[in-house]
Amino acid sequence: MENYTSDSSDSDNSAKIVDLAYLLLDSSTIDENLNEYFDSKKRFLEIESIILHHNQLSAFPENVFKFSNLNTLDLSNNGLHILPDVLQFCPLVSLIAKNNHLTDDSLPKSFSQKGILKELNLSGNSLRHFPEQVCHLTNLKYLYLGGNKMSNISRNIYRLTNIQVLSFGGNEISDVPAVLGQLKNLQVLVLCDNKIETLPANIAQLHNLKSLQLHKNRLKVLPPEIIALKNLTELSLRDNPLVVQFVSDMCHNPATLLELAARVIKLHNIEVEDGDIPKTLDDYLHSAHHCVNPRCKGVYFDNRVEHIKFVDFCGKYRIPLLQYLCSAKCRKVSKEDRIVPQEVI
Incomplete structure (x- = not known):
């Protein structure tokens, strides 16, 4: 009886997921596969997750829009040049589109608020500027924008009042806006591998911050206020001038x-x-x-x-x-x- 219960549960979960990952399918073939869910039984209403990473998508599969109960969509490691406003049709909680060919012009001018999007991953693309439209997604808890070519962080980021994880590693950011200190729920801040020389003093207001990754930057000093971060358990600083100077002082004095x-x-x-x-x-x-x-x-x-x-x-x-x-x-x-x-x- 126990085995039957377990199998039944796995079956229920698999019925809610369309997993077409690692099949190297193009957009047309993906659409054909998704079309099978639109029959008289309305199976598409049961689907909550569509996994399409590691395929050969050059265009967004149109049939995705028809899954009105979809909450997770993974489009990672494809060749997408355009990301439409899928939130207009699907109540997504998680949208993952990392490692594609998305640029500043690839995103919709605004994201719809039909969904309660909590995770957005656009890492490993070709964004040069922080996507301002993201700041309207006030339910976001996890935002990943690492591995792009961004030179800035939006001053409107303070609107993401629920954000817990911000990842900007591997960009070309030189300035960290002071408004970042207003994100009271932030727990993880990744700023490594950028061109940052200084941090704003009010970063000390991030009282829930647990991890601050600053390695591979141009930091020569840190604001003394940083000592107020009582919950900080991880701070990475290697490959910064301040670490080299500190070690030199310790060795020579x-x-x-x-x-x-x-x-x-x-x-x-x-x-x-x-x-x-x-x-x-x-x-x-x-x-x-x-x-x-x-x-x-x-x-x-x-x-x-x-x-x-x-x-x-x-x-x-x-x-x-x-x-x-x-x-x-x-x-x-x-x-x-x-x-x-x-x-x-």
């Missing part, structure tokens, strides 16, 4: 032997008698300071790297990003912002 020796004595509470250590070091010990942060047990003399908040998880090794000096600056840290120190990796 190590702590002095005097600093290191005094630090070890203080941190390990080593008892020192007269004559045990040079007078220079003995005098230096009296200049030690303890961090005023109650969660920090650090001691410093000239300076000390006390905390690394974000590291790069995308490379083969971890790269220190933000260094906090256990110094007078720590006294300005508010009680709420005090952070548990970690070792430099």
Whole structure:
């Protein structure tokens, strides 16, 4: 009985899907296959997903418009030059058209709102500008525009109030608009492999952001406000000038032997008698300071790297990003912002 139930469920699911992927079919042949669903039984009303990726479509299959209950359409890896407003006819939740030949003129001037589109994937095409018409799809949660030739991000992107994932990697973007900070539900922001030199300070307003991918850009600095991103667990920064500079500074400006020796004595509470250590070091010990942060047990003399908040998880090794000096600056840290120190990796 259990096997029968499972088979029945699989059968029900397969009845709702038209899967013609990897068949290398042209547009006419796809239309002929879809035409089989328009019979007296009205099977087309049951279809919820049409999978057409990895075929040889040069034109959009006209019969797709007739599936009035369609919620998922995958047209990836074809040769499409035009993407019509399929939302006008189908209540799509997911529209995937990555890796085609779509340009700025390939998209409809506006998308209809009949559907509740939540996912739009136009990655791997030839878009040169951010498609402004996308900003009217206010139900979007996932927007993928990576691997195009875009030079900008629309200032109207703030309208996508439900967006959770934004992917712009592999474009030619140099400017990140400040309005991006208004996307309160954003969890993943992919900006890697672009030409970005700076980030707006109000990116710190993305309090739900978990992943920020910035590798392969031209970043020399990061806004200090980024420390406010408490939920951020992944930040990739490799192949940016700021990482190269940071590593160079760490390599060429190590702590002095005097600093290191005094630090070890203080941190390990080593008892020192007269004559045990040079007078220079003995005098230096009296200049030690303890961090005023109650969660920090650090001691410093000239300076000390006390905390690394974000590291790069995308490379083969971890790269220190933000260094906090256990110094007078720590006294300005508010009680709420005090952070548990970690070792430099």
